[in-house]
Amino acid sequence: WPAFAGDISAILELKRKRNAVILAHNYQTPEIFHCVADIVGDSLALARRAMETEAEVIVLAGVHFMAETAKLLNPEKTVLIPDLEAGCSLAESITAEDVRLLRQRYPGVPIVTYVNTSAAVKAESDICCTSGNARQVVESLGAERVIMLPDEYLARNIAAETKVEIIAWKGHCEVHERFTAEDIRALREAHPGVTVLAHPECPPEVVAEADFSGSTAAMSDYVSREQPRRVVLMTECSMSDNVAVAHPGIDFIRPCNLCPHMKRITLGNIRTALEENRHVVTVDAEVAERARRAVERMLAV
Numbered sequence: 266w267p268a269f270a271g272d273i274s275a276i277l278e279l280k281r282k283r284n285a286v287i288l289a290h291n292y293q294t295p296e297i298f299h300c301v302a303d304i305v306g307d308s309l310a311l312a313r314r315a316m317e318t319e320a321e322v323i324v325l326a327g328v329h330f331m332a333e334t335a336k337l338l339n340p341e342k343t344v345l346i347p348d349l350e351a352g353c354s355l356a357e358s359i360t361a362e363d364v365r366l367l368r369q370r371y372p373g374v375p376i377v378t379y380v381n382t383s384a385a386v387k388a389e390s391d392i393c394c395t396s397g398n399a400r401q402v403v404e405s406l407g408a409e410r411v412i413m414l415p416d417e418y419l420a421r422n423i424a425a426e427t428k429v430e431i432i433a434w435k436g437h438c439e440v441h442e443r444f445t446a447e448d449i450r451a452l453r454e455a456h457p458g459v460t461v462l463a464h465p466e467c468p469p470e471v472v473a474e475a476d477f478s479g480s481t482a483a484m485s486d487y488v489s490r491e492q493p494r495r496v497v498l499m500t501e502c503s504m505s506d507n508v509a510v511a512h513p514g515i516d517f518i519r520p521c522n523l524c525p526h527m528k529r530i531t532l533g534n535i536r537t538a539l540e541e542n543r544h545v546v547t548v549d550a551e552v553a554e555r556a557r558r559a560v561e562r563m564l565a566v
């Protein structure tokens with residue numbers, strides 16, 4: 266990709282100079298995902314791998330809650346996010362005060378919080394989860410009822426898989442809420458034999474019509490393992506672009522929705538982040554200590 270070559274070689278050099286690593290989410294564009302990232306994956310993998318790195322600087326090519334999670338797990342390291350406005354509609358859907366009110370309303374009911382939330386919300390929670398471990402986390406608590414927030418659809422999709430009663434919040438992912446069951450039926454008609462994979466942030470009726478549902482890493486693993494002839498990933502656009510590179514023989518059908526927050530990260534602002542040491546991610550120390558407990562409890566499950 267000649268248009269990207271200058272930024273790519275500058276970033277590779279800056280990483281060496283600054284002893285930095287780039288952690289990139291599966292929704293980053295291919296030139297970031299394939300050309301400059303050191304570690305790629307879903308939210309769970311990025312959290313785990315953030316903990317293992319020996320680098321002094323972590324650049325998070327993803328959204329703000331992912332950078333905050335990396336900071337919680339690496340309080341002594343510099344964590345940079347190339348654009349501070351890279352948010353998430355789920356993280357925006359709930360505040361720490363909302364969680365405190367839920368605790369008052371349901372005394373004794375454990376609170377499981379999706380990592381797509383602010384550190385302040387995590388700090389009010391008992392344990393975190395990602396789309397890759399939500400059911401295990403819910404079942405690890407040994408409770409008959411749990412509160413699961415903030416993604417209503419993830420909560421309802423997990424409720425369909427477990428005996429644990431789940432009380433949901435009303436947050437939605439602005440990308441996945443747009444997929445419909447009708448989309449899947451139309452795809453099956455237009456592309457006979459297509460395998461449909463859906464992220465669990467999709468509405469339950471979409472997940473019910475899909476052949477498989479799982480985190481972004483689980484979808485990628487499914488494609489590698491099952492080698493479907495034709496596949497559609499009901500998720501963010503860059504996911505198919507990134508997975509398709511490793512599977513030239515598979516036909517990827519691509520109706521997809523863009524995450525405007527993920528797309529704020531570019532090679533240009535990753536380069537500037539490393540050149541100018543910005544934007545440094547900080548979390549209040551007292552909030553960080555409580556939020557870290559919820560994340561570490563998840564990682565121990």
Ligand code: 13P
Nearest residue numbers: 307308309395396480481
């Ligand atoms: P994953 O943890 O499955 O990668 O999902 C993160 C996310 O933001 C999905 O929209």
Ligand code: SF4
Nearest residue numbers: 353354438439440524
């Ligand atoms: Fe948030 Fe949805 Fe974007 Fe993921 S795809 S970061 S859940 S808005």
